Amino acid sequence: MDDIKILIVEDDAIISMDIEQRVKKHGYIVSGVVDRPEKVFANVMNERPDIILMDINIKGDMDGVEVAEKLLDEFDIHVIYITAYSDMSMRERALKTEPLGYLVKPIRESELLEMLGYAAGKLKFNQ
Amino acid sequence: MSRQIEESKRELARVMELLKDEPRGLSITDISRILNMNRNSVSKYLNMLLISGHVDMRSIGVAKVYFLSHRVPISAMLDFSSDAILVLNADQRIVQANDNFLTFTGYERDEMVGIRLPESSLPVVSNASVLQSISELLRGSGESREIEWEDDSGNYFFLVKLIPTVFDDGSPGITIILEDVTEIRKALRDKERLIDEIHLRVRNNLQIISSLINIQASSIEDINIKDLLREAEGRIIALSLVHENLHHSTDQQHVIADEYLESLVEDLRKSMGIPVGIKVIIAAEGVRIPFDCAIPFGLLINELLTNSFRHAFSKNTGGIVKINLEDDGKDSFSLIFSDNGKGLPEWLDPYTTDSLGLSLIRNLIERQMSGKMAVISEKGTHYEINFQADGV
Structure with missing residues (x-):
């Protein structure tokens, strides 16, 4: 795994620490942990992360799906959602932003790793 | 002709005047007697008054009773x-x-x-x-x-x-x-939104607990302690699956048993790395567990499955776990859980042991689910459990 950078968008500190620790343990680099839309875009421009783990319920005036929509339109980035929303209507809204995955909290490490492996494979293929 | 009209007007007025003093109504016979008018005439006038809406009629048994109508323009x-x-x-x-x-x-x-x-x-x-x-x-x-x-x-x-x-x-x-109905619909919509929001918060809080345990586990070297913490995390996930399933059931009051069991098995498989050679057969079609029982039921199944997965089978051999759940009516359920593994160790008495897994199983059933369990450990382990929901 050659230096894949992950941006974690999560407004709960403890959950973000957990995700950060889990992905670092498996050799990924964390480009940042942010809790609101403007910080997402700043990190995307400055750090160019390869993968974005996106919570839906975040701080600020856009929710995670709206941020993902903008990321898709302006940067051609496909996010991976990690959210406590498991209802169909939110899932459908989120799927319109063509995400690489949609994980429902609580996070299962095996599921997260599988998803990251898939995303990393896709990145390699596109390069 | 006009004399006739005058006369009927006068007679109509007499009938109405009489009825005014009799709020509970009078029968044709009564009126005929009091006014000294023949029955046919009384009947004719009452019909005219009925049609014009001045009088109402009510049947009391076989008698028809007439009274002044209480009409509002x-x-x-x-x-x-x-x-x-x-x-x-x-x-x-x-x-x-x-x-x-x-x-x-x-x-x-x-x-x-x-x-x-x-x-x-x-x-x-x-x-x-x-x-x-x-x-x-x-x-x-x-x-x-x-x-x-x-x-x-x-x-x-x-x-x-x-x-x-x-x-x-x-x-x-x-x-x-x-x-x-704008106000009431909006209130209803707000209530639904609030319920969704609360489910979301419950799941988020469970995630925080699971994250805390996980962060703590990662700083520990001792593999045994690490395992214990993982087990605790697994219990939180079992809880959170109950909540997810509840939120998705149509009335938000019941857990759809077979869906829940499938998702729990799937989850444990992944988190415990269970080989595909171990099969889990679930028979619980159409069974719905009421809310008050759902949490202990989820924890119970989690312990039973974890025990089987961890202890029943030696590495790399196949095995079968069967979960059979039936609704016996009147909020009572019977659960048969069995595996064809090596059975409980001889020295272990499932009714008295203080190993956490088995004492959780025992206490959930006895203290929270008004239930009983019987354990047969021969070729594999076989639990027969009856439990009772409280009925809300």
Whole structure:
């Protein structure tokens, strides 16, 4: 795994620490942990992360799906959602932003790793 | 001729005068006796008064009792109602509108009366589905009906009631009652949103607990302690699956047992790295576990499965776990859980052991689920469990 950078968008500190620790343990680099839309875009421009783990319920005036929509339109980035929303209507809204995955909290490490492996494979293929 | 009319007017007045003093009503015989009038005449006058609406009739047993009607002029009644009301004739022209309807639309009464509804641009009532129902009702098909109306922005809700009406001359018409249900619908919607929000918070909080345990586990070297913490995390996940399943069941009051069991098995498989050679067969079709029992049931199954997965099978051999759940009616359930592994160790008494897994199993059943368990450990381990939901 050659230096894949992950941006974690999560407004709960403890959950973000957990995700950060889990992905670092498996050799990924964390480009940042942010809790609101403007910080997402700043990190995307400055750090160019390869993968974005996106919570839906975040701080600020856009929710995670709206941020993902903008990321898709302006940067051609496909996010991976990690959210406590498991209802169909939110899932459908989120799927319109063509995400690489949609994980429902609580996070299962095996599921997260599988998803990251898939995303990393896709990145390699596109390069 | 005019003498006759004068006379019947006088007689009608006498009948009404008499009834005025008898609020509980009188029969034809009573009236005939008191007024000293023959029964046929009494009957004729009462019929005239019935038709004109001055008198009402009620049957008490076989007797018919007549009394003065307590009618309120219809227009006063309409204005008294808190709903907006409109009356149409057979031509769908507005013949009457109450004050509320005028306030609602901003029209003057003179402007409104006489307009044909289909050509008007009145809010709510001139919408296509309402108009269609009106013409169906005017053609005589069907009875009163209710139509729910919602504006495009979802900010206003009305209940439109259409009532077939007959005018004095016998011609058909429609009374339209427009009830503003915006407040109640909004309150209902807010409540639904709040429930969703609470489910979300519950899951988020469970995630925080699971994250805390996980962060702590990662700083520990000792593999045994690490395992214990993982186990604790697994229990939290079992809980959170119950909540997820509850939220998705149609009434949010029951857990759909087979869906829950599938997702729990799937989850444990992944988190514990269970080889595919170990099969889990679930038979619980159509069983719904009531809310009060769902959490202990979820934890119970989690412990049973974890035990089987961890201890029953030696590495790299296959095995079968069977979960059979039946609803016995009256909120009671029977669960048979078995594996064909190596059985419990000889020295372990499942009824008294203080190993956490088994004492959780025992106490969940006995202390929380009003249940009993029997354990048979020979070729594999076999649990027969009966439990009872409280019935809310």
